Amino acid sequence: MKILISGGGFAGMTAAYWLKQYGMTPVVVERAGSERTGGYAIDYFATAYDVGEHMRIIPELAAQPIDAAFLGFIESNGEYIARLYMASIRKAVGGKYLPLMHGTIEQALYHSVREDVEFRFNTTVRAVEQSPDSVLVTLSDGTTETVDLVIGADGVHSRVRELVFGPEQNYAHFMGYHFASYPLPNKYNLPRAWINYNEPGRQIGTYPNRVPGETVVFLTWRAEDTPVPPRSERAAHIRKIYDGMGWLGSQLVNDLAPDTEIFMDTVTQIQMEHWSRGRVVLVGDACGCPTFLSGQGASLAMGGAYILAQELDRNQNYADAFAYYEHRMLPQTTLRQAKARDFAGTFVPDSKLGVTAAHIGEKIIMRDRFTGLLGDFMMGDSILDTEGFYRLPESHDNLLGYRIAGKLKKINYETIDLDMSALVEKYKRVRLLIQLDDFRSIEPAALWSDYEFGREYRDAIAKLAVVGNTRLADWASRFAKPFYAQSVKHFDSDALDDAWKWLEPDAA
Numbered sequence: 001m002k003i004l005i006s007g008g009g010f011a012g013m014t015a016a017y018w019l020k021q022y023g024m025t026p027v028v029v030e031r032a033g034s035e036r037t038g039g040y041a042i043d044y045f046a047t048a049y050d051v052g053e054h055m056r057i058i059p060e061l062a063a064q065p066i067d068a069a070f071l072g073f074i075e076s077n078g079e080y081i082a083r084l085y086m087a088s089i090r091k092a093v094g095g096k097y098l099p100l101m102h103g104t105i106e107q108a109l110y111h112s113v114r115e116d117v118e119f120r121f122n123t124t125v126r127a128v129e130q131s132p133d134s135v136l137v138t139l140s141d142g143t144t145e146t147v148d149l150v151i152g153a154d155g156v157h158s159r160v161r162e163l164v165f166g167p168e169q170n171y172a173h174f175m176g177y178h179f180a181s182y183p184l185p186n187k188y189n190l191p192r193a194w195i196n197y198n199e200p201g202r203q204i205g206t207y208p209n210r211v212p213g214e215t216v217v218f219l220t221w222r223a224e225d226t227p228v229p230p231r232s233e234r235a236a237h238i239r240k241i242y243d244g245m246g247w248l249g250s251q252l253v254n255d256l257a258p259d260t261e262i263f264m265d266t267v268t269q270i271q272m273e274h275w276s277r278g279r280v281v282l283v284g285d286a287c288g289c290p291t292f293l294s295g296q297g298a299s300l301a302m303g304g305a306y307i308l309a310q311e312l313d314r315n316q317n318y319a320d321a322f323a324y325y326e327h328r329m330l331p332q333t334t335l336r337q338a339k340a341r342d343f344a345g346t347f348v349p350d351s352k353l354g355v356t357a358a359h360i361g362e363k364i365i366m367r368d369r370f371t372g373l374l375g376d377f378m379m380g381d382s383i384l385d386t387e388g389f390y391r392l393p394e395s396h397d398n399l400l401g402y403r404i405a406g407k408l409k410k411i412n413y414e415t416i417d418l419d420m421s422a423l424v425e426k427y428k429r430v431r432l433l434i435q436l437d438d439f440r441s442i443e444p445a446a447l448w449s450d451y452e453f454g455r456e457y458r459d460a461i462a463k464l465a466v467v468g469n470t471r472l473a474d475w476a477s478r479f480a481k482p483f484y485a486q487s488v489k490h491f492d493s494d495a496l497d498d499a500w501k502w503l504e505p506d507a508a
């Protein structure tokens, strides 16, 4: 199977690697002239780390971390409000964490595929024409390619998405900020740390670049949903916004050299209900950009690509593979995007009071003893651990579904409220409902809503699997039978696959 991948970033190269491993023929089309280096900092952890382990790139990454000892917030006089050491962050996400430059990750990914995968740099996709058996892709160099599938892994401003799914504005959710990033010689005696300084509506951060003697400046400011200025006007634009900023704020902007490349963009999520159309599928930022406010972009890009390739290998036909992939990744993406939207409200406070409140919060949370809270906040769980939760049973019509709550396998899940009325209306009958619940805390209101749920849907639900490790979960399944479904069973969370198997026609 020949698969054209538009975009050689995290998602594109991860997809290329795994498709090749599974015996398919990926071709990567990348807009840039060669593999990219440098860029901005990435907290590399969770799913991205796990996928990196499977690809054996961790030793290369671990040899090139950003040389920052801690994350700190400072006052205008440079005094620290709070500091969090990298060891604490690492502990918060279960030990697997690396602070890296974006380019370091891209290079390691490139090294893992360059021998086996065809790359066409300086090339983009111009047109995509689908027929029942193939896709005809016209490229910017004037050539055409006939392939079985196309993967759009070309980032937040994806061209494939635009060509096949429609304009960006249909899917863009602006988060209220613009950001910019650029390198500067470190003549300010800045520490080996990631430090941030806030004033109402604007934030400036610095951290050591991988290039010796350089620092990277990272700016985020509150803005309207307007396009970012062209490259030639960017320096003047940010000088205006950071005019008169305390600490080194305005100096770090005024000292910009005329020829310095400034990376600038809006902070915008991409939200889509479906990720494939015919033989074209999207992955990474192209379909689910969560923005840097989530810290989840690398995980969704690499995890999504890994799962997409896995499903293409497991399924006979691409449509099933796309359905499984979307089913496993979309709820994860939605959940992580929602967290980032919550955080966006307070990320750069817009008033003095807000800045003071943020300082109090930083003092509280940035302590060693709160690494658990920090881990929850960073969502340090790996999507790969939840395979069983999101993998559809063999038939994906006449489903469904799941209710997720509580704490299982050390992973926090938020309840995903399915619109059961709409689902029952659509499918008429729910063959299996999986309720993931340890029943660790029972609230009367939740019990009442469960009771009402059962009263309404009992007849439509054939089987209810209560999945949880506590004795209460077992009891709940026994008591539930008359109320919630025609048949109810309890499964330990490790036996989640058995819960899925219970759906099979010959299972009792």
Ligand SMILES: Cc1cc2nc3c(=O)[nH]c(=O)nc-3n(C[C@H](O)[C@H](O)[C@H](O)COP(=O)(O)OP(=O)(O)OC[C@H]3O[C@@H](n4cnc5c(N)ncnc54)[C@H](O)[C@@H]3O)c2cc1C
Pocket: 006, 007, 008, 009, 010, 011, 012, 029, 030, 031, 032, 040, 041, 042, 043, 044, 048, 102, 123, 124, 125, 153, 154, 155, 156, 157, 158, 159, 160, 179, 181, 283, 284, 285, 286, 289, 290, 291, 292, 295, 296, 297, 298, 299, 301
């Ligand atoms: C400032 C910043 C900080 C971040 N911090 C973190 C973090 O700490 N942790 C984290 O997990 N994530 C972070 N992210 C998010 C993360 O970088 C992205 O989610 C991730 O890079 C997405 O990978 P991708 O492959 O989908 O897209 P990209 O990395 O954007 O790659 C897309 C690729 O497609 C190419 N391309 C674009 N258009 C075309 C075209 N028309 N034709 C061909 N090729 C094209 C591009 O050149 C690029 O190589 C951050 C993002 C930013 C901007």
